[in-house]
Amino acid sequence: MTGLRYVYAVCRPFDAALQSQLTGVAGDPPRLLAYGDLVAVVSHVPEADFGEEALRTHLEDLDWLTATARAHQQVVDALTAVTTPLPLRLATVFRDDSGVRLMLEERAAAFRRTLDRLDGRVEWGVKVFVETERTERAGAGAEPSAAPDRPAPRPVSGRDYLRQRRRQSRADDDLWSRAEEFATGLHAELSGRADDARLHAPQNPRLSGAAGRNVLNAAYLVRRDASEEFVERVDRTKDDAPGIRVELTGPWAAYSFAGEETGAGAADGKKAGDGKKAGEES
Amino acid sequence: MTTPSRLPDPYGQGQSANLADILERVLDKGVVIAGDIKINLLDIELLTIKLRLVVASVDKAKEMGIDWWESDPALSSRARQDELTRENAALRERLRELDPGRVPREAP
Secondary structure, X not given: OOOEEEEEEEEXXXXXXXXXXXXXXXXXXXXXXXXXXXXXXXXXXOHHHHOHHHHHHHHOOHHHHHHHHHHHHHHHHHHHHHOOOEEEOOOOEEOOHHHHHHHHHHHHHHHHHHHHHHOOEEEEEEEEEEOOHHHHHHXXXXXXXXXXXXXXXXXXXXXXHHHHHHHHHHHHHHHHHHHHHHHHHHHHHHHHHXXXXXXXXXXXXXXXXXXXXXXXXEXXXXXXXXXXXXXXXXXXXXXXXXXXXXXXXXXEOOHHHOOOOOOHHHHOOOOOOOXXXXXXXX | OOOOOOOOOOEOOHHHOOHHHHHHHHHHOOXXXXXXXXXXXXXXXXXXXXXXXXXXXXXXXXXXXXXXXXXXXOOOHHHHHHHHHHHHHHHHHHHHHHXXXXXXXXXX
């Protein structure tokens, strides 16, 4: 089959078979393209959809983007089950196999370094949400109207009304500061159990569909054999704090840690990682 | 090469995985390599990436009725201002109702 080559990930050669039903972004099953001690995982995609102009147009199409992102992730996910893949960003496309091999050749040293660093590790995502009355209403998409749907008992006097508002706002303030303390503590503890950590921008509830406001959105690089303990630790926090919700996702391929370490301080990653830098190759 | 040891069961993954979680990773993380097909995701007029939210272009999003960023106080200073103004007005109205004659009509 002709067409372009879509690259999902780079990894070391592996023996295990991928799921037989696995298909890539354009329905073509992913194949392994070896170069020395590295393997690129590629599938064939039609130029009509993945040529420059078509691709640019498609990326503006939410349905297309969604389907492609899920297919990309599915392949990377299947790889994570059998090896440690270095996931590439969505829509990395070459003309032909030799273009892919050339890329592997040029970047072989960096790939090896990163693969060694990530070897035997996966990424876990941890998010903390605050569920105040206010954010729940916003999350549900309600019009921020004046007062009528407030569930508190209808105030009988102006003084009652003000008192109620003050109590509500004090309760909110209290919840926010507890949430901040909770998130900071959780991040410190989980960072201690991980080989690396990144803080990502909070997600918007209108996109994620999650209730509440996202106050912590972090990724942790954890050894496979330490993952069970890590997950248990996160699970234990779940009932700790009323009004605060913890969500765990994973195991993911180490997307958030796939970029080359740049600065000297980046190695321990305990500090708030910069999401943008994390993905950038020099 | 290490063979993966057993992993806990997936959390919030697979077909049901939150689109936001997937897009956050495949669009914004992962290794950036310039392929033969030159697409810089940051050049795509996706509101998505600038705001880390993924919903198609601003116009398209508006068409789809997704315009929350204009009214989300965290994203728009105008919305923040609007919210304060609205709240202020609502409070005044309420006070006037309850205690007529003691509330000035205009802000000092």
